Amino acid sequence: MRIVVLAGGIGGARFLLGVRAYARDVGAEVTAVVNVGDDLWLHGLKICPDLDSVMYTLGGGADPERGWGRVGESWTVKQELAAYGAEPTWFGLGDKDIATHLVRSTMLNGGYPLSAVTEALASRWEPGVRLLPATDDRLETHAVVEDDQGQRAIHFQEWWVRYRADILTHRFVFVGAETAKPAPGVLDAIASADLVLIAPSNPVVSVAPVLAVPGLRAAVADGPAPVVGVSPIIGGAPVRGMADRCLAVLGVECSAAGVGRLYGGRASGGLLDGWLVAEEDAGTVVPEVTVRAVPLRMTDEAATAAMVRAAVELT
Numbered sequence: 589m590r591i592v593v594l595a596g597g598i599g600g601a602r603f604l605l606g607v608r609a610y611a612r613d614v615g616a617e618v619t620a621v622v623n624v625g626d627d628l629w630l631h632g633l634k635i636c637p638d639l640d641s642v643m644y645t646l647g648g649g650a651d652p653e654r655g656w657g658r659v660g661e662s663w664t665v666k667q668e669l670a671a672y673g674a675e676p677t678w679f680g681l682g683d684k685d686i687a688t689h690l691v692r693s694t695m696l697n698g699g700y701p702l703s704a705v706t707e708a709l710a711s712r713w714e715p716g717v718r719l720l721p722a723t724d725d726r727l728e729t730h731a732v733v734e735d736d737q738g739q740r741a742i743h744f745q746e747w748w749v750r751y752r753a754d755i756l757t758h759r760f761v762f763v764g765a766e767t768a769k770p771a772p773g774v775l776d777a778i779a780s781a782d783l784v785l786i787a788p789s790n791p792v793v794s795v796a797p798v799l800a801v802p803g804l805r806a807a808v809a810d811g812p813a814p815v816v817g818v819s820p821i822i823g824g825a826p827v828r829g830m831a832d833r834c835l836a837v838l839g840v841e842c843s844a845a846g847v848g849r850l851y852g853g854r855a856s857g858g859l860l861d862g863w864l865v866a867e868e869d870a871g872t873v874v875p876e877v878t879v880r881a882v883p884l885r886m887t888d889e890a891a892t893a894a895m896v897r898a899a900v901e902l903t
């Protein structure tokens with residue numbers, strides 16, 4: 589069995605722990621197609637927050653409290669940069685994490701594509717799933733915001749980390765999406781998958797940028813594999829993160845039904861055959877989609893693997 593997972597970073601990484609556990613049980617292969625819309629260059633370094641969250645989490649090196657970055661991290665470089673007054677000060681890079689960005693940036697500057705760099709970095713962490721960036725090309729999520737400085741587009745990280753989404757926001761744009769190509773292996777993985785899972789990641793700023801890569805959405809929607817999504821919203825609130833604020837920008841209700849309808853039923857031009865919601869959201873209706881309510885808190889690997897089993901059984 590081959591499983592493809594469309595994923596962001598924090599929720600995506602937790603979900604992938606369960607997918608990997610399930611896959612080990614049944615002897616399945618897993619490919620994660622990961623969002624790159626959060627990526628940015630900072631202090632000459634290429635930072636890929638979602639790829640790194642997934643890589644560190646599956647490799648046993650993530651900080652379980654923060655959900656991002658390395659466990660046992662130190663912050664000497666951050667303090668030194670602050671002493672120089674180096675901007676931006678709102679984005680902190682840990683010392684251990686910086687080693688990852690140094691290796692990545694050196695390889696990118698040497699001409700290797702992000703997918704090859706990701707494979708090289710993952711050879712240290714042995715995540716047990718194949719990690720693919722959605723694209724090797726530049727695709728950056730920007731928020732079109734407005735305040736007393738007027739209307740302007742800011743990088744997603746500035747919106748999320750600096751402003752904590754607390755700024756009038758008109759829309760999100762995926763800069764570079766028109767010309768981006770799926771990274772090598774992405775379309776083949778989707779075409780040969782037995783199941784495509786949409787992780788309980790942020791639908792607006794984690795999954796949507798993956799689907800914005802030309803050809804990727806159609807590969808999933810028109811592909812042979814059933815598509816099952818997992819709701820990131822339980823009882824009307826995101827389990828973690830700020831999906832509520834992101835959905836509000838789109839005018840979409842923050843509920844399991846709202847996100848399910850945003851993805852849409854495959855039979856009517858959307859993506860989903862199945863939609864897993866939490867028990868609290870039993871009774872959720874998404875037209876032309878099989879909805880099932882199961883325990884949806886990713887408290888540990890076993891609980892998350894049970895969610896994956898439920899997703900498989902839905903197909």
Ligand SMILES: C[C@H](OP(=O)(O)O)C(=O)O
Pocket residue numbers: 595596597598599600601638788789790791793794795828829830831
């Ligand atoms: C928790 C969630 O994680 P993702 O998998 O989208 O990075 C989010 O940040 O909204």
